[in-house]
Amino acid sequence: MKLKIVLLLVFIPSTFMMAQNTLSGKVTDENGNPIKAHIRFLNTPINTSTNASGVYHIENLANGSYTIEVSSKGYSTKKQAILLENSLNTSINTTLEKEVQQLNDVLITHASEKQKKETSAQAVSVIEMREAKFKTADLGDVLAQTQGISIRRSGGIGSKTNFSMNGLTGNQIRFFIDGIPLEYRGFNFGIATIPLNLIDRVEVYKGVVPIEFGADALGGAVNLVTPKIKSGFSGSFSTQAGSFGTYRTSILLNNYNEKTGFFIKGGGFYDTSKNNYKVDVDVADDVGKIKNVTVPRFHDAYKGYGMQLTTGVKDRVWAKELSIEGFYTNYTKEIQHNQLMVGIPYGEVMTYRKSAGSVLTYRNEFGEKFLLDVISGYNYRERQFTDVSDFVYNWYGERIPGSEGNVRGEISESNGPSDTYTWNNDIFSRLKASWKINEQYALSFTSAPTYSRQTGDDRLITGYDPASAKRDLFTWVNGADFKINAFNEKLENVFFIKNYWQKVNSEEKIPSNNTLIKEARNVNYFGFGNGFRFEFTKQFSTKLTYEYATRLPQTDELFGDGQFIQGNINLKPERSHNANFELFFKSKANYEASNWQLQTNVFLRKIDNQILFVPSVDRSNIYQNVFEATSTGFEVSGNWTSKNERLSFHANSTYQHFYNDSKEGIFAAYKGDRVPNQPYFFANGGINYSFHNTIGKVAKLTLFIDARYVHEFFRSWESASVNPFVIPSQQTFDFGTTYHNNIKGLKYALTAEIQNLSNEKNYDFFGVQKPGRSLNIKLVTQF
Numbered sequence: 001m002k003l004k005i006v007l008l009l010v011f012i013p014s015t016f017m018m019a020q021n022t023l024s025g026k027v028t029d030e031n032g033n034p035i036k037a038h039i040r041f042l043n044t045p046i047n048t049s050t051n052a053s054g055v056y057h058i059e060n061l062a063n064g065s066y067t068i069e070v071s072s073k074g075y076s077t078k079k080q081a082i083l084l085e086n087s088l089n090t091s092i093n094t095t096l097e098k099e100v101q102q103l104n105d106v107l108i109t110h111a112s113e114k115q116k117k118e119t120s121a122q123a124v125s126v127i128e129m130r131e132a133k134f135k136t137a138d139l140g141d142v143l144a145q146t147q148g149i150s151i152r153r154s155g156g157i158g159s160k161t162n163f164s165m166n167g168l169t170g171n172q173i174r175f176f177i178d179g180i181p182l183e184y185r186g187f188n189f190g191i192a193t194i195p196l197n198l199i200d201r202v203e204v205y206k207g208v209v210p211i212e213f214g215a216d217a218l219g220g221a222v223n224l225v226t227p228k229i230k231s232g233f234s235g236s237f238s239t240q241a242g243s244f245g246t247y248r249t250s251i252l253l254n255n256y257n258e259k260t261g262f263f264i265k266g267g268g269f270y271d272t273s274k275n276n277y278k279v280d281v282d283v284a285d286d287v288g289k290i291k292n293v294t295v296p297r298f299h300d301a302y303k304g305y306g307m308q309l310t311t312g313v314k315d316r317v318w319a320k321e322l323s324i325e326g327f328y329t330n331y332t333k334e335i336q337h338n339q340l341m342v343g344i345p346y347g348e349v350m351t352y353r354k355s356a357g358s359v360l361t362y363r364n365e366f367g368e369k370f371l372l373d374v375i376s377g378y379n380y381r382e383r384q385f386t387d388v389s390d391f392v393y394n395w396y397g398e399r400i401p402g403s404e405g406n407v408r409g410e411i412s413e414s415n416g417p418s419d420t421y422t423w424n425n426d427i428f429s430r431l432k433a434s435w436k437i438n439e440q441y442a443l444s445f446t447s448a449p450t451y452s453r454q455t456g457d458d459r460l461i462t463g464y465d466p467a468s469a470k471r472d473l474f475t476w477v478n479g480a481d482f483k484i485n486a487f488n489e490k491l492e493n494v495f496f497i498k499n500y501w502q503k504v505n506s507e508e509k510i511p512s513n514n515t516l517i518k519e520a521r522n523v524n525y526f527g528f529g530n531g532f533r534f535e536f537t538k539q540f541s542t543k544l545t546y547e548y549a550t551r552l553p554q555t556d557e558l559f560g561d562g563q564f565i566q567g568n569i570n571l572k573p574e575r576s577h578n579a580n581f582e583l584f585f586k587s588k589a590n591y592e593a594s595n596w597q598l599q600t601n602v603f604l605r606k607i608d609n610q611i612l613f614v615p616s617v618d619r620s621n622i623y624q625n626v627f628e629a630t631s632t633g634f635e636v637s638g639n640w641t642s643k644n645e646r647l648s649f650h651a652n653s654t655y656q657h658f659y660n661d662s663k664e665g666i667f668a669a670y671k672g673d674r675v676p677n678q679p680y681f682f683a684n685g686g687i688n689y690s691f692h693n694t695i696g697k698v699a700k701l702t703l704f705i706d707a708r709y710v711h712e713f714f715r716s717w718e719s720a721s722v723n724p725f726v727i728p729s730q731q732t733f734d735f736g737t738t739y740h741n742n743i744k745g746l747k748y749a750l751t752a753e754i755q756n757l758s759n760e761k762n763y764d765f766f767g768v769q770k771p772g773r774s775l776n777i778k779l780v781t782q783f
Contacts, residue, residue, distance in 0.1 A: 021061035021084040025092040026745070027054045027070055032230045034258075035096055037072040042079070052258055053231045070094045093745040113225075117203060121483075121492040121531035122210055123220075123545040123580045127202040131688075134738045135704075136240050136753045136776035139199065140192035143222070145684045145706065146204060147637040147652035148601070152679075152764040153192070156275035156771050157246060158302025158333050161190040162764075166206060166603050167631030167658035167678065168219025170613065171554055172574070176223045179213060181450075184379045184428055186306055186329035186355040191222070193304055193331075195250035195269045197238040197780070200227040207578030207605060208529055208547040211479030211496050214430040214448025218551035218576050219605065229256045229263050229314070235783055242776030245274030245301075261313040263323075268307040275300040277771040280761070281341075281395045297336060298397035299347050304331040318364065325359040325377075338411070339564070339615040341768045346410045347393030351563055352384040357426075373432040381424040385563040388417045388460070411618050418619075420467050422456040422562030424555060442483040449476045454559045469508035471559045471569075475552055476501045490535045498527040502552045506559075506569055519569055525550045527575075538589075543582040550575050557611065557623040566622045574625070576607040596640040605631040606661075627662035629675055646690050653683040660717075670717045677727075681711040700740040707733050733757040747782040 027037040027050050034054025040047040044066070050056045063085050071077040075096035084090060114126040125146060132142045140161050144151040150164040163173050175182035175191060187194050203223040213221055227236075235253040240246075248271045256263040276296045283293055312323025335349040357379035365371050389410050392403035409417035430448040437443060451474050456467035481496035503522040510517060529547030536542070553571040560567035586597040612626045633656030641648040658675045662668045674680060686706040694701045708731065715725040736753030752775075756762070759773035 021063065021086070022057070022059050022089045023061060023068075023082070023084070023092065024055070024057040024089065025094060026050075026232070027056070027072070027094045027096060028230070029075070030095060030097055032234060033228070034231045035072050035075065037070055037075075037094075037096065040069045040071070042067045042069055055232075068092070070096065072096055091744050093742075114201065118584075119533070119535070119541070121494045121533040121543065121545070123206045123208040123531065123543065123582070125204045125206070127204065129196060129199050129201055133196045133199075133236075133238070134740075134749045134751050134778070134780055135196075135736065136242060136751060136755070136778045137706075137734070138192045139194050139196055139202075139224075140190075142196070143191070143202065143204075144708065145650075145652075145686065147599075147635040147684075148206060148603075148633075148654050148656075149204070150654075150679050150682060150710075151192075153770055154339070154764065154768045155297075155300060155336075156244060156277060156302070157248075157271065157273045158189065158193065158275070158304065158331070159300075161192045163191065163222070164678065165204070165220050166633060166635075166654075167605055167629075167656045167675070168207075168576075168607075169678070171557065171611070172218040172551055174209070174213070174215050174217040174221045176213060176215075176221065178226055179223060179430070180359060180375060180377070181215065181428065182224075183381075184357065184377060184426055185359070186308075186327045186357065186379070188329070188353055188355055188381060189304060189331045189333075191224075193271065194224065195238065195248070197236055197250040198226060198252055198267055198269070199224050201225045206601070207549070207576075207580055207603065208531060208545040209549070210494075211444065211446045211481050211498060212432055214432070214446045214477050214479065216475070216477055216500050216550055216552045216573075218549050218574055218607065219578075227252070227254075229254045229265060231256050231258045236781065238778065238780045240776055240778035243774035244277050244771060245272070246774075246776070247272050256314075258315070261316045262311075263314055264309075264311045266307070266309045268305070270305040272303045273301065275302060275771075277774075279769045283395050293395070295395050295397075299334045299345070299349075299393075300336045301334045302332070304329070306330065312361075320363045320365055321361055322363075323361045325361070326357070327359075328354075328356045330354050337768075338617045339621060340617060343617060344410075345393055345395055346387075346389075347391065347397065347399065348387075348389035349410055350384075350386045352382075354382045356380050369436040371432075371434040371436075373434075374430070376429040377427075379424075379426040379428070381422075381426070383422040383562055385418060385420045385422075387411050388419060417460050418458055419460050420456060420458040420562045422454065422467065424452055424454045426450070426452045440485050444481050444483070446479045447476075448478070450474070452555050454555055456562050463511055466508070467562055469506055469559075471507075471555075471567075472503075472505040473555055473558065474503045492531075492533045494531040496529050498529075498550075500525045500527065500550045500552055500573070502573070504558060504569060521569075523552070523573055525573060525575070529578075539586055541584045543580065543584075545582075546577075546579045548575070549578055551611075553611065553623070564619050564621050566620055568622055568624060571611060571623060572609045572625050574607060574609045574611050576605055579604045594641060594643050596638065598636070598638040600634070600636045602634050603632070603656075605629075605658075607631075627660050627665060627667040629658065630661045631656055631658040633657060646692070647688070649685070649687040651683070651685040653681075655681050670719055673718050674714060676714050676716045676718075679710045679713045683709045694739075695741070698740075698742045702738045702740070703736075704738070705733060705735045707731065727763050730760055730762045731758075732760055732762060745783065749780045751778040751780075752776075753778070 027035045037050045039056050048056050048058050065083050067081050069079050117124050117126045140151045148166050152162040154160040177185045205221040207220050209217045209221045233255045237251045239249045250269040252267040254265045278294050278296050280294050282290050306329030308327040310323050310325040314321045331353040333351050337345050359377035362374045387409045390404050390408050391399045428450045432446045434444040454471045458465050458467045479498040481494050484493045501524050506519040508517045527548045527550050531545045533543045550573050552573050558569050580603050582601045584599050587595050607629045609625045610629045611623050615621050635654040637652035639650040660670050660673050688704045691701040710730050712726050712729040718724050734755045735757050738749050738751040740749045756773045762770045
């Protein structure tokens, strides 16, 4: 009897413990937002629901195989088979897709942010970064795959990046992060250095810029939108390594308590590259004969790092968001040659950049009709340029014997040595107020004042120092728009007006005669525009957009950058008539067939007082108002996805005729010539194929190939010489594969990619050679 009791006491607890399985998880939508969902164990009475954070928890489950069904109103139902066997805690996270209902051949689905933007009356294209984040290409390469956009570089990572859209380029295009100017968020080394991991989507506005940005722009705007904060703890991490000593790492962490509204978000990045790819250069042999050789670049390394922290509250009755952000970035770049990559190289020239600042944000809705959005911030920028070497270097990276002490400073005898600091203090604000009058009419107003003070110091100069001048720039852009929705939202029209006001002050002290030179000017312009969209059917729509745009000169153009650009305080604003006519065609939304989309755009840009970057072989580069110009062109893009969503391809092409239209001035002799150093025909394409359930039921393997073609173009005015310098036609192919999987709620993707697969010689920026073939590996995790 005692033995039976002992056996019973041993058996019952062990059996009970074997049945103590626990299942938990989180249900989210495609954007990571929590969903109120129902979880049901099929063929059993077991069921539960998620809480407000999308989390569920079930205890005391017996061993065995189950099929769980996760469902929520407005989303597609998902089923998954699981095996529980003495599992103390099994975690299964589920992502539900928006439900598509078919009613008499009409499909009803919820619109994404991309669809909402692209079906508005704005001239905007939206690039979702969901798949691009997994590739090893940087943000510049991703944008270059978009119709109408050309990205030109003067080298590898960290080199000068020039963004061109429909012929307009550089500062004529304004860049933002969540509506805040890029330079006031610390990213003052160009868009290619911004980690993809920190961006959710990119909005590209072509020629016609909404008032919501409170900014002047001539050729359009690019807004980088960061990921939304999810309930609970979430984040992502990315690291990659590649050829030419390239390493890039970034991290993004979020924590949001829905109950209290408190959130905190932090991120950071670290990049480094030697940029020692091979280039073709002309060198002299021992007897002075010039020959062409292939050598690795030297003294072209780049390093950048930065961090950002935001905290506040959101989704409260008194504030949709009240937050404060702080950031810091630091960049170091070696300079190897001048803008044209001609003459002797540099072996010790350096540039450094730092930025730190803070942004305060307040957003709230007052009732259902009034919205207030206010941001204000401060940004400090410091730049240092050093050119103090006593040596002269050759293209092999060697100091030329006997060169020591001949000339101090490598760039130019006229400039001499330099150790120049440039400091900028920026204060900016933007207020936007919107009033939804009714379902058909809405009115908005934006006001954005910006102040910047620049000064500097060349520490090697004891007398007159141009860098020490005190210069102030105050810019104030105001705008208002009126929006109409009619015919059951088939028609949308937005009419807007803008006012641009700018004041420039400069004080420069001349020590030799103890005088103070003061200069001042101010300008005031008005602009206007209209956006019209009409949807004929769900498959066919059109847009017609126009703006009489103004771009005010920026600090680097007016005051110089203390490095390679000389100031020109007499620059005038440039103005342009910008127009787009777009057509959109797409297939019926039907899961039983493949999907396709086609888009065309005819554009016009007619520019007056064009501000042009005029290069030189030393540090005397300058911006000047030089001519009138006109850009006309046509772009087309399309994509197709198979019924099972395994195979997809996309392609786009752009032709633009950007020509000099000056009737007087120094460039009148070249009237009718294409504007030099601008590609006029280019195309992109890509193919993706995915294998599902390769290793496990959630695994996916994707193969992809991307291609780009740029037709030959002139580096200088085509009529200036019998044999003008031509940049040859070039094409590149990138091939890679990405493996996706999920381990206990931790999503990860591993990518291997070969860029410039055929090792083509490619050139940008006045013929400067870009990197050849490179191998890159990248790991991305999301949780």
